[in-house]
Amino acid sequence: MTFRTLPKVELHLHIEGAAPPRLIADLAKQKSVDIAGVFDERGNYAFRDFLHFLKVYEAATQVLQTPEDYRRLTLAVLEESASHGVVYTEAFLSPDFCGGGDVSAWREYLHAMREAADQAERDIGITLRGIVTCVRHFGPEQAKRSARCAAETADDWLCGFGMGGDENAGEQGDFAYAFDMAREAGLRLTTHAGEWRGPEEVRAAVRDLKVERIGHGVRVIEDPALCEELAEAGVVLEVCPGSNVVLGVYPKLAAHPIEKLRERGLQVTVSTDDPPFFHTDMTKEYEGLARVFEWNEDDFMALNQTALAAAFCDDATRKRIAKKLETA
Ligand code: ADE
Ligand code: ZN
Numbered sequence: 002m003t004f005r006t007l008p009k010v011e012l013h014l015h016i017e018g019a020a021p022p023r024l025i026a027d028l029a030k031q032k033s034v035d036i037a038g039v040f041d042e043r044g045n046y047a048f049r050d051f052l053h054f055l056k057v058y059e060a061a062t063q064v065l066q067t068p069e070d071y072r073r074l075t076l077a078v079l080e081e082s083a084s085h086g087v088v089y090t091e092a093f094l095s096p097d098f099c100g101g102g103d104v105s106a107w108r109e110y111l112h113a114m115r116e117a118a119d120q121a122e123r124d125i126g127i128t129l130r131g132i133v134t135c136v137r138h139f140g141p142e143q144a145k146r147s148a149r150c151a152a153e154t155a156d157d158w159l160c161g162f163g164m165g166g167d168e169n170a171g172e173q174g175d176f177a178y179a180f181d182m183a184r185e186a187g188l189r190l191t192t193h194a195g196e197w198r199g200p201e202e203v204r205a206a207v208r209d210l211k212v213e214r215i216g217h218g219v220r221v222i223e224d225p226a227l228c229e230e231l232a233e234a235g236v237v238l239e240v241c242p243g244s245n246v247v248l249g250v251y252p253k254l255a256a257h258p259i260e261k262l263r264e265r266g267l268q269v270t271v272s273t274d275d276p277p278f279f280h281t282d283m284t285k286e287y288e289g290l291a292r293v294f295e296w297n298e299d300d301f302m303a304l305n306q307t308a309l310a311a312a313f314c315d316d317a318t319r320k321r322i323a324k325k326l327e328t329a
Contacts, residue, residue, distance in 0.1 A: 016114075080125065088127060092131060092132065093163060097136055130160050140170075200221050241273060244281070
């Protein structure tokens with residue numbers, strides 16, 4: 002079957018990490034920003050390992066300097082996602098890169114991204130919702146600034162708060178203040194955990210930050226008791242298989258635990274994380290799972306139902322998207 006046109010729900014996508022290399026290169030030229038080392042000779046993002054990936058990500062992001070740049074970025078990202086059948090996507094948005102944590106600057110960036118999202122929804126029928134993300138290696142004080150931006154702009158559209166970045170920087174609990182602030186503003190919570198560190202990190206995320214979803218979380222497979230607890234609690238994993246393979250969490254897709262996680266009763270969803278960095282897209286993710294784990298159309302239907310149920314949007318939006326999945 003052709004996976005490209007199958008309607009899909011994606012929950013874990015970093016907006017800057019989804020930037021087409023061409024857009025970043027054009028903006029660099031236009032603004033005379035030196036981003037030497039970001040691309041290889043073929044114009045693809047180039048990095049050696051996870052920490053280098055984070056550096057290249059931040060270097061590429063330097064060319065995104067205004068709300069207008071983020072409008073262009075958002076439109077480009079949504080066009081690409083829609084071309085792979087994505088009907089609903091949640092994107093991580095970073096006040097750190099959009100005004101440096103200043104609330105009034107953040108409002109302007111957010112406004113531009115929402116206008117782009119409205120346009121994409123009208124023109125190509127894809128729905129976007131925003132999750133503010135803080136960056137772990139920028140530290141807890143900067144995370145509070147991001148949480149303040151999130152709390153000030155929380156509504157049906159800006160519906161979540163999360164954390165990405167270097168999982169080895171500090172502890173999940175160091176960010177409890179920021180997550181508490183976001184929760185009190187009505188935001189739903191997720192954090193990257195169990196991508197680089199083991200199961201203890203996921204325990205800490207659930208215990209100390211009270212998140213309901215985990216970015217990646219794949220290494221919980223090393224702890225069967227934790228798998229059972231998470232399955233029981235209904236914690237949802239935002240699994241990004243292609244990202245894990247390219248960054249070397251697992252040597253190849255056949256060694257990825259997604260199938261075992263599912264067998265353990267965990268709620269798994271599938272996303273691309275930073276698609277052009279990892280030479281992936283939602284079509285390729287589905288094709289890989291079909292090829293390696295023999296997932297079929299029913300598996301993908303169930304996968305999308307899990308993702309939609311775990312989406313941070315309001316129920317009216319959820320119903321509208323459910324119709325799109327049904328009519329497929
Ligand atoms: N930021 C963008 N992609 C990420 C990943 N895979 N892990 C942590 N932080 C990220
Ligand atoms: Zn991520």
